[in-house]
Amino acid sequence: MDGTADVDAARQCVRTPAGIASGATQALLCLARRLADVLFSMLRDGTFYEPQPSAAVS
Template sequence: MPGVAVRTAAVLLVTVGTSFPTAAHLASYAGLAPTTKSSGTSIHGEHAPRGGNRHLKRAMFLSAFAALHDPASRTYYDKCRARGKTHTQALLRLARQRISVLFAMLRDGTFYEPRLPEAAVA
């Protein structure tokens, strides 16, 4: 997977040692799943959670940053930026997407297979 070197892979293997039923559970454990802030009947939208496993969240954030040279990752990042997200928000969204890919790789026991961005295929 682009952006994952030896150190990041070690952190991922140590922190994701337990099994998770879905990618959303893994993202929540990592602190990459958005949370809704509410009080009574007031709902204040989606925000990045403060909790989660700090080591896993940091590893995924840094791997997302390092993967910006990958065409598929860059396309997703640019799409988020075009929607008005800040640099950090776009990187967190990319990290969340990549954790879903990581979950699928661990679940299926497969290696990373890069996909071409949709804009490059057409």
């Protein structure tokens, strides 16, 4: 599971009109589920979080 994909999916969950219409509680639960998925994957695979440097925006 790619960490970047998880972050993108979490951002999309918050930005979509359905996420806004269903309320802040639903958006928070969506983010919590994504975080739990990432943590579970890291524990299962025995990996650590390694941040990737972002590209400089000019």
